[in-house]
Amino acid sequence: MANYTRHKPSWSASPLPNESSSSLSPPPPDLHDANEHTRLLPNRIDSTNVPPGYLDPSDPAVSPYNLFTVRLLRGLTVVFTIFTFIWWVLLLVSAFVTPPGLHVRAGPFYSFAYTSVSLLTLVVLLLFFAVPSKSARILSFVTGGVLLIDVIIILAASRIRHEEGAVGIVSVVWALLVAVWAGVAGRTVKWGKAEEEERLTGRPETRRSVLEWSEVLLSTIALGAIAVVVILMTLTLTLRAIDSGVGPPGERYWVDEYKYQIHLYCQGQATDAEGKRTTTVLIEGGEDPVERGLWQLAEGAIKNGSISRFCFADRPGMAWSDTAPSPLSASMASDVLGETLSRAGETGPWVLVSAGVGSLYSRVFSSRHGKEVKGILMIDPLHEDLLGRVASPGRGFWLWVRGVISPCGFDRILGALLRGRRSADRIWGRASYQSGSTIFAKLQESLVADSLTKRDVASSRAIQDKNTAVVIISSGKQIRKDSEWEDKQRDLSHLTRKLEDWDIVEDAPHRVWDDFKGRELIEKRLRRLVG
Template sequence: MNKLWGGSQRDDSRPGSSRDAEDDTTPSEHTRLLPNRVESAHYLSPDDPAVTPYNLWSVRVLRWATLLFALLTFAWWLILLLSTFVTPPGFHTRGSGFFAFSYSSLALANLLFTLVFFAIPSKPVRVCSILMGAVLLIDTVLLIAVEKTRYEEGWVGMVSVAWALLMAIWTLVTDRLVQWGKNEEEQRLTGRAETRRTLVEWTAVLVSTLSVVILVIVLILMTLTLILRALDAGLAPPGKLYWVDGDKYRLHVYCHGNQTHSEGMKLPTVLLEGEGPVEDGLWQLADNAINNGSISRYCFVDRPGFAWSDTAPSPLSAGMAAEAVSEALARAGEDGPWVLLSAGIGSIYSRVFSARHGEDIKGLLLIDPLHEELLDGLSDSGRGFLLWIRGILSPLGLDRIPGALFKGRNKEDRVWGQSAYQTGKYIFAKLQENLVAATLSKRDVASSRAIQVQDVPLTVVSSGDQVREHSDWENLQRDLTHLTHQLRHWDIVDDAPHQVWNTIEGREVIEKRLRQLVHD
């Protein structure tokens, strides 16, 4: 045990010593400058390992409680991670699910940093914890107050943000109580509260402060993205939303035009299906076709996760999505007959829909369709991992926030337009597509090809750019012209991109072939 240093320990008490005469004189270099306190002999050095707040049972209880909360948070985080790939019963969120996962990640990181730096409390960390709690309170109010976000996040999102708020408060209280316990033990064992820090302690304070500052910045970005979502909630859908799949989620259905021709004939309704939201491209194409008299009526159903439609539980195959679309149309009172207009991977869903609706299908128009042999590439694990990373980062709004502030992106852009691919719902839908493309979806397409009614008129319009850039694209397009025995036309539009309708010639060819199928 260390003692406080004192003066000389020589024995000057011999009889006759000259020291006797100096006992009551002014202190010299041989005497103590301060009175010798008896209790000071029992104080410890501030650097002694015995000087620790863990001596207090209350501090030890706080640490074990924090560890318990971290384990509970990790279990919740793990469930949310797995629900991205296979949704457990009751854990389906009608949004992307990435926000709930982000809040649980935030809470887990906060608790882990608290455990690592538990015995080294600091004022900057407490200030950041106060700011974190305030921002999380704002997020909680936003999620609850806005009907759209409350509906999409569901109880899973509510629990995640509330738990993150509680853990922010808990870590703040814990840091303050540990600081109190540290001061108490230093006062008791060393005689005063220590204000000095070692280099190791200063490094720990710096790392813990930077860690919590990063968490606060992440949280602020999430809040800004949440505000954008609240603003986007004010954009009403042009059609109506219908419950499907046992009322688990809703799909957006929109129809326009008059199915009855001016001559009293009932013409087929054109059913649109795109690679992403139909609103971004094919919607305008269909409107122009009505205005030009090429068709009389069209409908589209946003697939799960696109535009105004909710996300579906995982896994979701092409067959499951086609069944959900069929159910939504039935609930909307739309029973065909149909001419199916689809583009890219949307042709996969249209082919499944066509095979399952038999005689109700009066024509197939495939625009640069994706062949089922390419589904293996679509399910590439590297692509799936990148989609998952994009989904995890989507609540930060790293692309949406600058787009709204500096590029003039509006609600339409974010819901269904050129910025829709940045939203968590869109990314989640594409991730679902990736997870089962080479398994469940490929099986659905194979079975649909086997049962496809063979007398359905078929037209294929292909991209000239794709044919030139990919050596096997033309052969795969040619194979798709044999889906039925009634191939009417196969057009390769020169200088047209994959989105063939983005060129004037492409739009003219598509509308011409569509008119022929509808009026045949």
């Protein structure tokens, strides 16, 4: 490209031979009558290298920003970016402390992901606003089309619509509008760029400098990556829509002033032959939902006549239960369980069965329901002095990272395509840990484990009824692996004055019921507590 220079408005070069001055290009418009079709800067340097009255194509005055329409579009894009950033920060905070009105029953990660897509799209648009490209426009409209599918899925699937709520719907609709806005803005800037080049240089410029090509390449890569992320999110959302067609075995009940729902399932005879209320085994899951192992154990105990009835409620965020607002401590979860049982019309007497970290929740529940609790059976329980492991900063950060990328569903999509994972696997089975709501529940647990929850458990120990029967069944493998674990199990054996049994199953893992001898022993001890 020739190194053209600009002309002063007072062009004074002589006309070419045999050519009248009237045939020359018209001089630039009067700057005093500036409007959308006038350039912003006057000519500065005389030159005979360009046609009279025109500017060099590389002159800074040759810019789409000369047009009021383009400047308005850029100003609105800046406003949209600020608004989106504020929304993004609020959703980021909601993963740790939920602001009023921003609770999402499926967890905040999908809303956060859609808002991140909006924010990144707007930032890319602003960075490369004056260098529009066809590839960027195509990618923006493709992203918008995929996001339109997401909007349809969320609105059409009643369960997903319930889980995402107003916050999720607003986030995905805004992402759709931003994608369309990016495509329309790019097309408008292209028109403005051609318009100004033709007016100020005599023709639209079809060539690009190395810098412009670099900007086009970067914008294409960035928008292409955003499009891939949105496509992955759509595939994961499709799996969620498929899973939403699988109904829970029990019923969901509104709790906490109708903010979210908790799933409760009960099975067995509520009364005996004389019409008296039978003892109900109330099961609290550990690191996994109750449905993964303990449910089957309880069903087997009913068939064998060891117990007459059992109930279990999924903790907030686990299996079929909605997530709760943050923070969520053990006492809050215990209150939610009590409210759920009350709404379902379930009453004691209870025998509590819990595993791992779930034992902390059972202990809080037991301390608050006094004489209604006949006994507690804890399976390899976690001691409150070891909550620092659950609350480690590294674990919390990793859970947050997993939650942020969970809408892309890398492992869930591959599991469904290559490993035959079914809806049951994703809801409560071996792949349930990949769910955004489950990850959020574990993040909530980690955030308050060594503070609010530890205080709750310590208080519950002080007010625990000392005549409540206690049974502890510990994992031999866990004791051999962790020198501190046995000491803490022994300490829990002094929870009340009425220790029935403390058993160590030598070859059992932390999930003691996965071992045949452990499973038999759990049922045997359970029969004694209920009897």
